[in-house]
Amino acid sequence: MIEDEKLEIRPKAPRAVRTLTDLANIAGVSAGTVSRALAGNSLVNTKTRDRIQALAREYGFQPNQMASKLRRQKTGVIGVIIPLGHDRRQQISDSFFMTLLGHLADELTEKGYDLMLRRVVPERDEDWLDRFIGSGMIDGVIVIGQSNQFERIEEVADGYLPMVVWGNHQEGQRHCVVGADNRLGGRLATERLIAAGATRIAFLGDTAPFEFAARFAGAQDVASRLGASLRAVSTHLSPEQTRKEIAGFLSRHHTEIDGIFAASDSIAFAAMQELRRLRIAVPDAIKLVGFDDLPIASQTIPPLTTIHQDIMAGAQGLVELLLRRLKGEATESLVLPPRLVVRGTA
Amino acid sequence: MIEDEKLEIRPKAPRAVRTLTDLANIAGVSAGTVSRALAGNSLVNTKTRDRIQALAREYGFQPNQMASKLRRQKTGVIGVIIPLGHDRRQQISDSFFMTLLGHLADELTEKGYDLMLRRVVPERDEDWLDRFIGSGMIDGVIVIGQSNQFERIEEVADGYLPMVVWGNHQEGQRHCVVGADNRLGGRLATERLIAAGATRIAFLGDTAPFEFAARFAGAQDVASRLGASLRAVSTHLSPEQTRKEIAGFLSRHHTEIDGIFAASDSIAFAAMQELRRLRIAVPDAIKLVGFDDLPIASQTIPPLTTIHQDIMAGAQGLVELLLRRLKGEATESLVLPPRLVVRGTA
DNA sequence: AATCATTTTGCAATCGTTTGCAAACAAGCG
DNA sequence: CGCTTGTTTGCAAACGATTGCAAAATGATT
Numbered sequence: 001m002i003e004d005e006k007l008e009i010r011p012k013a014p015r016a017v018r019t020l021t022d023l024a025n026i027a028g029v030s031a032g033t034v035s036r037a038l039a040g041n042s043l044v045n046t047k048t049r050d051r052i053q054a055l056a057r058e059y060g061f062q063p064n065q066m067a068s069k070l071r072r073q074k075t076g077v078i079g080v081i082i083p084l085g086h087d088r089r090q091q092i093s094d095s096f097f098m099t100l101l102g103h104l105a106d107e108l109t110e111k112g113y114d115l116m117l118r119r120v121v122p123e124r125d126e127d128w129l130d131r132f133i134g135s136g137m138i139d140g141v142i143v144i145g146q147s148n149q150f151e152r153i154e155e156v157a158d159g160y161l162p163m164v165v166w167g168n169h170q171e172g173q174r175h176c177v178v179g180a181d182n183r184l185g186g187r188l189a190t191e192r193l194i195a196a197g198a199t200r201i202a203f204l205g206d207t208a209p210f211e212f213a214a215r216f217a218g219a220q221d222v223a224s225r226l227g228a229s230l231r232a233v234s235t236h237l238s239p240e241q242t243r244k245e246i247a248g249f250l251s252r253h254h255t256e257i258d259g260i261f262a263a264s265d266s267i268a269f270a271a272m273q274e275l276r277r278l279r280i281a282v283p284d285a286i287k288l289v290g291f292d293d294l295p296i297a298s299q300t301i302p303p304l305t306t307i308h309q310d311i312m313a314g315a316q317g318l319v320e321l322l323l324r325r326l327k328g329e330a331t332e333s334l335v336l337p338p339r340l341v342v343r344g345t346a
Numbered sequence: 347m348i349e350d351e352k353l354e355i356r357p358k359a360p361r362a363v364r365t366l367t368d369l370a371n372i373a374g375v376s377a378g379t380v381s382r383a384l385a386g387n388s389l390v391n392t393k394t395r396d397r398i399q400a401l402a403r404e405y406g407f408q409p410n411q412m413a414s415k416l417r418r419q420k421t422g423v424i425g426v427i428i429p430l431g432h433d434r435r436q437q438i439s440d441s442f443f444m445t446l447l448g449h450l451a452d453e454l455t456e457k458g459y460d461l462m463l464r465r466v467v468p469e470r471d472e473d474w475l476d477r478f479i480g481s482g483m484i485d486g487v488i489v490i491g492q493s494n495q496f497e498r499i500e501e502v503a504d505g506y507l508p509m510v511v512w513g514n515h516q517e518g519q520r521h522c523v524v525g526a527d528n529r530l531g532g533r534l535a536t537e538r539l540i541a542a543g544a545t546r547i548a549f550l551g552d553t554a555p556f557e558f559a560a561r562f563a564g565a566q567d568v569a570s571r572l573g574a575s576l577r578a579v580s581t582h583l584s585p586e587q588t589r590k591e592i593a594g595f596l597s598r599h600h601t602e603i604d605g606i607f608a609a610s611d612s613i614a615f616a617a618m619q620e621l622r623r624l625r626i627a628v629p630d631a632i633k634l635v636g637f638d639d640l641p642i643a644s645q646t647i648p649p650l651t652t653i654h655q656d657i658m659a660g661a662q663g664l665v666e667l668l669l670r671r672l673k674g675e676a677t678e679s680l681v682l683p684p685r686l687v688v689r690g691t692a
Numbered sequence: 693a694a695t696c697a698t699t700t701t702g703c704a705a706t707c708g709t710t711t712g713c714a715a716a717c718a719a720g721c722g
Numbered sequence: 723c724g725c726t727t728g729t730t731t732g733c734a735a736a737c738g739a740t741t742g743c744a745a746a747a748t749g750a751t752t
Contacts, residue, residue: 019738030702035740045700062480066416067738070707075412077462098444105465114483115463116423119451134408136708137460273645299619301647365708376732381710391730413708416737482738 017059026059027052038063077114078322079138080104081129083122083147085209096264096292096311097144100166103315104142111323113139122149129156133163140322142166146177146210161330164322166314168210169333176325178317178334182211185307185338186218189261189289192305194226196346198259198287203232204246204271205263212263215291219261228259235267243270250274258286259346265290265297268304272345287346302344309338363405372405373398384409423460424668425484426450427475429468429493431555442610442638442657443490446512449661450488457669459485468495475502479509486668488512492523492556507676510668512660514556515679522671524663524680528557531653531684532564535607535635538651540572542633542692544605549578550592550617551609558609561637565607574605581613589616596620604632605692611636611643614650618691633692648690655684 017023020031027034029048036044037052055061069075082097101117108115116138120128129152133141140162146153150173153165157175165177193201201223203216216232223230233249235242250271262268268290275282282288282302290297290306297304317334324331363369366377373380375394382390383398401407415421428443447463454461462484466474475498479487486508492499496519499511503521511523539547549565551558562578569576579595581588596617608614614636621628628634628648636643636652643650663680670677 020740021738031739032703032741033701036701039740043700048700060476060480062477062482064416064482064738066412066421066482067707068740070410070412070416070709071738071740073707095441095444098441098448101447101463102444102465105463109465117447117451117461117463119448119455130406131408134406136408136411269642269645276647296615296642299615300645301622366710367708377709378711378733379731382731385710389730394730410708413737414710416707416739417709417711419737 017061018064020063023052023055023059023061027055035063075137075139076112077116077138078108079116079118079132079141080144081132081141082117082119082144083128083149084119085121085147085206095266095294096309099294100144100311100315103312104318107315107319111319122147122152129153133160140164140326142318142322148208148210150210161328162322162325164318164325164331166318168214169335170210173333176321176331176333178314178321178336179211180307180309180314180336180338182214182338183218183221185291185309186215186220186261187222188218188338188340189215189291189307190219190222190228190230191226192340192342193259193261193287193289193346194222194228196259196283196287198228198257198346200229200257201231201259201261202249202253202257203230203261203263204249205233205235205267207232207234207263215261215263231257242267243274246270247274247277250278250280254278254280254286260286260288262288262290265292265294265304265306268306268345269296269300272300272304283345289346293341297341298343305343305346306341307338308341310336363407364410366409369398369401369405369407373401381409421483421485422458423462423484424454425462425464425478425487426490427478427487428463428465428490429474429495430465431467431493431552441612441640442655445640446490446657446661449658450664453661453665457665468493468498475499479506486510486672488664488668494554494556496556507674508668508671510664510671510677512664514560515681516556519679522667522677522679524660524667524682525557526653526655526660526682526684528560528684529564529567531637531655532561532566532607533568534564534684534686535561535637535653536565536568536574536576537572538686538688539605539607539633539635539692540568540574542605542629544574544603544633544692546575546603547577547605547607548595548599548603549576549607549609550595551579551581551613553578553580553609561607561609577603588613589620592616593620593623596624596626600624600626600632606632606634608634608636611638611640611650611652614652614691615642615646618646618650629691635692639687643687644689651689651692652687653684654687656682 017026020034024031024034033044033048034052037049038056080101105115118132122128143153143163143165146165146167153175154173157163163175165175167177167179168182169177169179190201203219205212207213207216219230235245260271262271268288271288272282275286280286290304293306293308297306313336321331321334363372366380370377370380379390380398383395384402426447451461464478468474489499489509489511492511492513499521500519503509509521511521513523513525514528515523515525536547547569549562553559553562565576581591606617608617614634617634618628621632626632636650639652639654643652659682667677667680
């Protein structure tokens with residue numbers, strides 16, 4: 001009889017027990033005790049702790065996070081911010097970043113943190129990074145991609161420790177970064193192109209972002225050393241735009257080249273498609289190497305030769321370094337080795 | 347001279363002015379007034395408002411969000427939660443969900459909300475949804491994908507208004523959902539296969555998730571009506587696993603079919619690759635239709651015939667409905683029309 | 693039974709904003 | 723000049739959890 005009543009009281013009722021005090025009243029103790037009990041604090045008697053925890057479960061009580069965070073001055077939330085280029089669509093569909101984000105979510109969850117995602121267009125908002133950090137909503141921040149904001153990030157890094165960035169490592173930089181050795185990757189790609197017989201190479205992709213610039217620099221290292229010619233064909237912004245630029249370049253200049261180093265797999269795919277439209281044989285007439293090794297890279301025809309980046313290791317590195325920085329440690333950057341994957345296009 | 351000093355005071359100092367009261371002291375007013383001034387409240391004199399806002403900018407002051415949220419009892423944060431199947435990797439790299447997420451981030455940002463991302467494995471955590479909602483950190487929640495949690499979501503929907511789900515619409519369901527008409531999509535795909543000459547069709551994909559089940563149901567509608575045979579080849583979980591299962595099925599049974607309806611483009615890609623390995627001509631020997639119309643679908647060889655879903659419209663719909671629900675409106679579900687895109691595989 | 697050491701508990705201050713209410717002030721009018 | 727309207731401001735009470743400190747309860751020991 002009593003139990004029946006109990007069962008009927010709970011459902012639908014507008015959550016009668018919403019605060020520590022509510023639960024404390026029910027349990028016949030003080031709010032402080034409830035707080036300690038739920039925190040598993042050893043200061044509270046084992047028996048009352050269990051009783052209170054049971055009660056909390058029964059009434060579906062969860063302490064208000066906002067109040068908790070305010071009081072403890074930490075949020076348990078890590079911010080992940082993606083700076084976009086001028087065109088906001090630039091990286092939205094970039095599967096590389098999106099995959100990285102997925103792994104980050106998993107890693108952070110595992111460590112007990114929540115993830116707050118923000119995408120910003122730095123050009124439109126000077127203070128994009130400071131604002132996120134100063135918002136008081138996050139304990140630390142992971143920046144995905146340096147875009148063209150290297151300087152801004154450096155400035156912030158001087159005064160703000162818990163920040164880790166995915167991107168390229170520059171000699172002597174002050175912010176902690178995790179990323180592949182893009183320059184080495186560029187070298188590997190170009191060496192492969194030349195080994196496959198290419199001598200007149202085009203680099204396809206926007207050279208403004210640091211990651212891409214480093215890939216191009218690596219290509220330059222090798223090209224000049226091995227006596228191949230190299231030209232940069234800078235593409236811009238949105239995928240459609242990029243595709244048009246690639247199409248334009250290829251239709252006009254394809255006879256002048258016999259190798260393409262694409263700054264990313266996405267760009268490589270676009271190039272492949274255009275080459276097919278122009279009935280230019282890959283790899284016979286033009287060799288092609290990409291960068292990233294997205295899952296689909298192995299599924300194109302011919303499968304794409306590319307530079308592999310270990311995304312999961314990257315995500316793990318980002319999180320681990322950030323957690324150490326949250327503890328006050330100053331950490332080194334982490335540079336991951338890229339790996340050439342030879343498939344069918346070069 | 348004075349200005350020089352001003353410049354030197356600010357940098358590096360551990361943010362001397364961190365609270366409303368700090369700023370209030372500087373401005374010579376009370377904290378309440380500063381609060382109102384920064385909120386652009388009309389109750390405060392225009393002149394003092396401007397003065398305070400200038401001061402705030404000068405000192406880089408940002409009110410503490412945690413305190414603000416606690417006091418106002420709303421967070422300005424929308425939770426986005428992705429329930430994963432048994433295998434956590436299942437959907438992580440699913441570019442469809444990831445792209446949807448990107449668009450959601452944009453839409454929410456535009457409306458002034460922040461986005462908190464959480465990925466969960468419902469099997470491991472019974473209360474995944476309640477816990478997120480009850481955490482007090484979010485004003486509303488968007489669930490991406492029903493996975494196999496339809497019932498759980500229904501239950502929650504009864505007591506919690508500000509929730510919108512991406513997924514499939516079932517007759518008479520109680521939670522508000524946005525998604526393509528999967529059944530119709532399944533019909534379109536199958537009709538196309540049959541029109542292209544297929545009579546013995548295999549459906550490739552896990553039929554447990556509601557979206558996929560509906561696609562299969564659509565296929566059944568058409569197959570039985572038009573006299574084609576249809577068998578479901580249920581794949582499971584992780585991409586590698588899926589690939590193996592597909593390979594196994596095709597190598598053993600490819601002679602028994604002449605058409606494949608893949609539950610998603612990703613699955614279609616895997617099938618294509620396997621068919622190529624087996625030297626089975628597409629679409630000559632076997633016709634193939636996918637679902638989603640991912641960007642790469644147009645770039646395979648031959649380009650993939652598939653069912654197009656408008657992801658951006660989906661994201662906009664989710665956000666718009668959620669905002670209306672936050673205002674207390676009860677909203678209808680939104681079913682988006684899928685569209686057959688005929689390319690080279692059927 | 694009294695004293696002391698040790699757990700457990702309650703009290704009350706605190707985190708930093710927001711906001712209802714009332715006080716202070718200015719302005720308009722007879 | 724006094725009185726009635728408006729504007730602007732300040733005061734102080736929330737919001738709900740955490741935690742140092744002291745009080746109370748318990749147990750151990752003589």
